[in-house]
Amino acid sequence: MVDRRIKFQRPQTVGSLEKMLHELENDFALPEEFSAPVLAAAEESLACLAAPPADHTHLPFFTLDPASSTDLDQAMYLEKLSDGFLVHYAIADVPALVPLGSLLDEVTRQRGQTIYLPHRRISLHPPSISEYGGSLLPDATRRAFIWQLELRADGELRSVRLERSLIRSRAKLNYPQAQQELDAGTASEQLQLLRQIGLLRIAAEQRRQGASLNLPDQEVVQDSHGNYQLVSRMPLPIEDYNAQISLLTGMAAAQLMLEAGVGILRTMPQPGPKELAEFRAQAQTLGHQWDERLSYGEFLRTLDISKPAELVLMHRAAALFRGADYQVINGQAPQELTQAALATHYTHATAPLRRLVDRFVLLTCQLIVTAQPIPQLLHEALQLLPQLMRSSSTEAAQAGKASLDLIEAWVLQHRVGEEFQAVVLRAASAADGDTAGRPGSVQLLDEAVTGTFHGSAQPACLVRVKLVRADPVSRSCHFEQLAVEVTSPASDEKNQLC
Secondary structure (H helix, E strand, O other): OOOOOOEEOOOOOOOHHHHHHHHHHHHOOOOOOOOHHHHHHHHHHHHOOOOOOOOOOOOOOEEEEOOOOOOOOEEEEEEEEOOEEEEEEEEEOHHHHOOOOOHHHHHHHHHOEOEEOOOOEEOOOOHHHHHHHOOOOOOOEEEEEEEEEEEEOOOOEEEEEEEEEEEEOOEEEEHHHHHHHHHHOOOOHHHHHHHHHHHHHHHHHHHHOOOOOOOOEEEEEEOOOOOEEEEEEOOOHHHHHHHHHHHHHHHHHHHHHHHHOOOEEEEEOOOOHHHHHHHHHHHHHOOOOOOOOOOHHHHHHOOOOOOHHHHHHHHHHHHHHOOOEEEEOOOOOHHHHOEOOOOEOOOOOOOOOOEHHHHHHHHHHHHHHOOOOOOHHHHHHHHHHHHHHHHHHHHHHHHHHHHHHHHHHHHHHHHOOOEEEEEEEEOOOOOOOOOOOOOEEEEEOOOOOEEEEEOOOOOOOEEEEEEEEEEOOOOEEEEEEEEEOOEOOOOOOEOOOO
C-alpha cells in the first residue's frame, strides 16, 4: 500500500484561497506550531547526538522522492549478486534524536504523523529534525538504521541484517526525472537495478495473491494565468518500484518482531465472501468479467482506470481494503496478524520522520537483533500506539478530504451553469415521500473533480451534467444530470445500463 500525499504546486501566494485553507484547520483538531521549549529540545538533541557503532559512508546511497520533499526518511544502495541481489536500505535514525520519555517523545505522540495539506505541511517533528538534522539529505552525513536485505534471483527474501550506522547520500533523485531516464534508456545502474528488483517484488506479490488499490493522485496546480486547477495523475512505475523496497523492509521487520514475540504490526482482515461476491457481481454488471482463476489482487492489476467502467470498479474495490489497523503482538496466532492486501505480515518501519509508529518499530527491531531486553517504557509505548495512530490518521484523513473539497469548489465556483462529461461512481437513490433522496457521486472526465449529483444514471454510465453549485464555504460541488451518453464506457455498444 502506497502512502499517497496531497501535492500542491504554487509559484505565488494564493490570496483568499490560502486564507480559507488556514481557516479550515480550525475545524479539525490539528496540531499547533511547536513551542519554544520543544524547538530548543530538538536543537539540543541534535547537538548531543552520539556517533553510531558503524560507518557506511563509503556506499553511494541515493534518495528517491517527490521533487519538493525535504523530510527524507529513506536512502538506498543496490547490488547485483551472482545469485540474487543485496538491498542496502537506510532509514533515518529518529530514535537517536527522540529518546523514550523525553519532551520530544511526548509531543510526537500527541501529533502521530505529519499531515500534508495543499497549502502547508504540519510536521511530526520540529523542522530542525525533520528537514535538516534527521533528514537523509544529499552530501550530508547522517545516522541511520541500515537494513541489508539479501534477495534470491526471483526477488524473494533470503536473509536480513540490521545495524545502526553513518551514511552519506550522494544524490537526491525525484520520480519524474528517474522515470524519464528509465524510459530514455539513460538511467544509471542503480535505477536499472531498482526497476529489476521492483518488478521481481511485484511478481512476488502476485504469487502471494496480494493486491494494490491503484487510484489516481490529485494535484493542485496554478497555470500561467494564475488560475488554479486540479489534475489527476497516475503514479509512475518508478514509484511502484520504490514502494516495493519499502514494503520489503516492512515485511522483514514484521518477521523479526513475530519471531521475537514483541512489537506492533500493520494488519488488515481478508475481505469476506459477501464483499467478494458483491464486487464480482459489480465487475460483471460493468462489463469487465472477473476470471475465477484470478485472485482479486491479480484482477485489479488488469484494470485500466483510463476507461470509465474500470475506474468505477477500482473505486468499488476500496470495499475490499477496509479494516486496516495496528495490533500489538501479544501471543495471537500468526494468521490473525496478517495484512491481507499484501498477503503477508507487515509493519510500518520506513518513515520515522513522518509517522510515529515507525520510530518504535525500528527501536524494537534493533533491540531484537542485538539481543537486548525490551525496556518497560517501550513495552508501555507499544500498547498505546494503536490508538494514537488511529486518532491521528482520522484527523489527517478528515482534514485532507476537507481541503480537497474546498479546492474543488474554489476551482469550479466561476463555472456554475457549465456542462461537463462525467462517469457515475455511485447512483443517486430515488426520492422517498418528502425526502429528496440521497445524491449519487460523479467523477468529471476532463477535470480531477468528484461531486454529488441527482439523476437516474447508474454506476459507470457516461453522462452530461450541469454544475448547479460550487460553494467553497460548504466545500461542495453539486451537479444535475442532463443526458446519458449513447455508448457504454465498457464497449462500443449501446449502453443498456443507463
